Amino acid sequence: MQVKLNRQTLALGDEQAQTPILWWLREDRGLTGTRYGCGQGVCGACTVHLDGQAVRSCITPCGAADKRELTTIEGLARGNVLHPVQQAWLELAVAQCGYCQSGQIMGAAALLASTPNPSDEQIDAAMAGHLCRCGTYERVRAAIHRAAQIARTGGAR
Ligand code: FES
Ligand code: FES
Numbered sequence: 449m450q451v452k453l454n455r456q457t458l459a460l461g462d463e464q465a466q467t468p469i470l471w472w473l474r475e476d477r478g479l480t481g482t483r484y485g486c487g488q489g490v491c492g493a494c495t496v497h498l499d500g501q502a503v504r505s506c507i508t509p510c511g512a513a514d515k516r517e518l519t520t521i522e523g524l525a526r527g528n529v530l531h532p533v534q535q536a537w538l539e540l541a542v543a544q545c546g547y548c549q550s551g552q553i554m555g556a557a558a559l560l561a562s563t564p565n566p567s568d569e570q571i572d573a574a575m576a577g578h579l580c581r582c583g584t585y586e587r588v589r590a591a592i593h594r595a596a597q598i599a600r601t602g603g604a605r
Pocket of ligand 1: 483484485486487488489490491492493494495504505506507
């Protein structure tokens with residue numbers, strides 16, 4: 449198998465085909481920005497992008513990523529240039545404890561890629577599967593609107 453992880457092509461043995469992507473990222477690749485929450489596909493903490501789509505890496509086997517592009521929170525920025533979602537998150541100080549936040553950011557980035565100017569309802573629907581025990585939901589929603597604005601205007605208010 450071959451996976452393009454954060455723009456780097458990597459070979460994986462066939463024995464890894466059934467390993468959840470989350471385990472491979474954290475244990476083999478040392479990419480611990482992707483979090484383990486529930487392990488059952490219900491909390492969103494482990495969200496990564498597979499060909500630009502948000503997927504739950506705890507329930508997605510490595511075999512599903514064969515010959516595809518996998519992006520984690522570590523690969524979202526381009527060099528020193530943060531993704532608009534990351535910029536907005538910092539501006540609005542969204543994170544509290546931070547545990548759910550990489551998943552939230554990856555979910556938000558996937559939403560904006562398909563829906564560049566989402567309504568509150570579209571944000572709530574897309575982000576409903578991201579649980580935050582600190583209750584950052586209002587700031588998440590505001591930051592997604594701000595990220596959409598940054599993407600449109602390059603950051604001007
Ligand atoms: S750890 Fe994957 S959805 Fe909760
Ligand atoms: S910021 Fe603490 S769980 Fe979301």
